[in-house]
Amino acid sequence: MKTLRRAALFIIISLNAIWGNAQQTKQIHLFDEYAAQLTATPGQFEKAFSQPTESFISLQFEKFSFSGRIISNEKKYDNLQSIVITSPRFNNAAFHLSRQINKDNSISYVGRIMQKDAADGFELKQNEKGKYYLSKINTAKLLEPCHL
Secondary structure (H helix, E strand, C coil): CHHHHHHHHHHHHHHHHHHHHHHCCCCECCCCCCCCEEEECHHHHHHHHCCCCCCEEEEEECCEEEEEEEEEEEEEECCEEEEEEEEHHHCCEEEEEEEEECCCCCEEEEEEEECCCECEEEEEEECCCCCEEEEEEEHHHHCCCCCC
């Protein structure tokens, strides 16, 4: 009986390992050729927020250019607006960018550039001096694979 249980357990573990490996897809690296940190200027973001949905826009971050179509430009509240730009140059990677007007009337930006099959992307960050920059991220560590 114990031999049968061990054999059944071994088969279940083996099938699970085979199934799990079959479900994994090879992730691409879209942004390998770009620096780990790229300067970002809020003036470009303001230009993007003023554009209507379906318009084309190009944002420049040092030697990295993200060009694409605005697929969403939504003002959710009086103090919060979000846009999504997709770029065919980077396999339809999406730049999700939000602008928040704070209580003191200062403006804060948050955003990420990600693509569902890519292992890398960028996150918009602000340093201690208030300057914005894109920082390369490992999206494989951020996103859990979904096997439905």
